[in-house]
Amino acid sequence: MTTLYGYFRSSAAYRVRIALNLKNLAYDQAPINLVKGEQRDDAFLAHNPQGLVPMLMTDNGIRLTQSLAICEYLDERYPEPALLPSELEERARVRALAQVVACEIHPLDNLRVLKYLVNELGVEDDAKQTWYRHWIHQGFSALESMLSREAGSGDFCHGDAPTLADICLVPQVFNAERFECDLSAYPRIRRITENARALDAFRLAAPGEQPDAS
Amino acid sequence: MTTLYGYFRSSAAYRVRIALNLKNLAYDQAPINLVKGEQRDDAFLAHNPQGLVPMLMTDNGIRLTQSLAICEYLDERYPEPALLPSELEERARVRALAQVVACEIHPLDNLRVLKYLVNELGVEDDAKQTWYRHWIHQGFSALESMLSREAGSGDFCHGDAPTLADICLVPQVFNAERFECDLSAYPRIRRITENARALDAFRLAAPGEQPDAS
Structure with a gap:
């Protein structure tokens, strides 16, 4: 199962949620409370040394970071509906x-x-x-x-x-x-x-x- | 001819210069002096309301902005050598x-x-x-x-x-x-x-x- 490590108010996680929804992909959520500083917990840093959300764990176990990189990955892997024009x-x-x-x-x-x-x-x-x-x-x-x-x-x-x-x-x-x-x-x-x-x-x-x- | 509107010390323009060089593309430079504020001159804003460099005028007269978008464009238009892996x-x-x-x-x-x-x-x-x-x-x-x-x-x-x-x-x-x-x-x-x-x-x-x- 695809899992999104995010935070409800994170604007960058919000982007990835929209992209996942547009692609009609099901996903779990693993909330990281940015106000409490959970993004700097060792457990999270071990997976993402940036200490930032979003991080997407794909269904084949790859961890992806940076919201625009994640959106482009989703667009390349699941081309329809396209998030970028063809020209x-x-x-x-x-x-x-x-x-x-x-x-x-x-x-x-x-x-x-x-x-x-x-x-x-x-x-x-x-x-x-x-x-x-x-x-x-x-x-x-x-x-x-x-x-x-x-x-x-x-x-x-x-x-x-x-x-x-x-x-x-x-x-x-x-x-x-x-x-x-x-x-x-x-x-x-x-x-x-x-x-x-x-x-x-x-x-x-x-x-x-x-x-x-x- | 391709023209790069940039500034020698602009880090984002520097990225585009590297990409153009890696692709072995010839280009003219149109310097915009950021310290003097030339990026906010009406003449430049008319072409790029962001008031930022770099801007790339392509050989077919299209104006492109945002350094990463420009680099991806160059990579899609001139695939070799690739700036992104294939996987x-x-x-x-x-x-x-x-x-x-x-x-x-x-x-x-x-x-x-x-x-x-x-x-x-x-x-x-x-x-x-x-x-x-x-x-x-x-x-x-x-x-x-x-x-x-x-x-x-x-x-x-x-x-x-x-x-x-x-x-x-x-x-x-x-x-x-x-x-x-x-x-x-x-x-x-x-x-x-x-x-x-x-x-x-x-x-x-x-x-x-x-x-x-x-």
Whole structure:
């Protein structure tokens, strides 16, 4: 059986849950409580020295890490429905949209970074919120512009079916809403998110639907 | 002609230079001076609303962004020499190693983030250096462990030829050296970097070799 080591609020684990659901793959969940620091327990580090979730244990016993690498693996192993288009330039566009979230927004706003700001740099709560929103707005402004003016956009980030880009976008929107970011300047992002959330694959992957949700 | 919009010290542009060289592709360079803020000039933003380098203008006039997306595009369009192995699990491993750098280290240590720490949060130089080294050590410790104990490692991150993982690792080591991080705890990373630097594709992609180096 495939097992996902994740955490209900982890945005990167959320991506993998969506991908597994889109591929219609059954999986077990092994929750790792990031707030309690379970990702740094020896038992977990022995399997994943990164001390990060998600980790996917495949049905043939291979441990995979890094959410985008896991999603691409799932897409290569289970080609339908495709998470990437078939044309090279379109694949590059979808990956770039995904990476705006995965390389430009999320790394700056995840829990361990916010903890460092507070604990090591003594940043006050207001300034932490401002930091959080700053990187959301930087990234979402770029994404909104790309989604609005590039021909490839449709009901979803690329065309009219979900791709790797939506898999990254929707969890980031969830986080932005949780931190009460004003998303009114991003109508395209909001419409795409609404379309995605109407699908079971996205709805059932949401943090509140997970067994470890609290 | 293929044109790379980059900056000599940009770690992400450096990755693309290595990939272009490994594929033996000729390209022009259009330097965007990040220190002068040229990435936020209207002329550049009109082409890339992310305001980031690298951007690759392909020979058929398509603009591609995000370094990993660009490298995967090059690998799909010009399959030899391959930047990813052919086996699914190995491809996932190489992508994960690349993403430890591209999603866990580099986003926290790049210029715009360091500027935010100093200008918006009033972080002193010492604390900025500590921040920089902290994320290097977090990521490199994980990488060293993965490279030491996983069977796939060889003279390079995966096997005995360069892959996407080395393309990400070597520029990150360059940055770490520039910030005088102590890399003595990472013998495997150092050996792989040395092997990579012995290749022209890596040597000629180094910041000091670029037309805009200063």
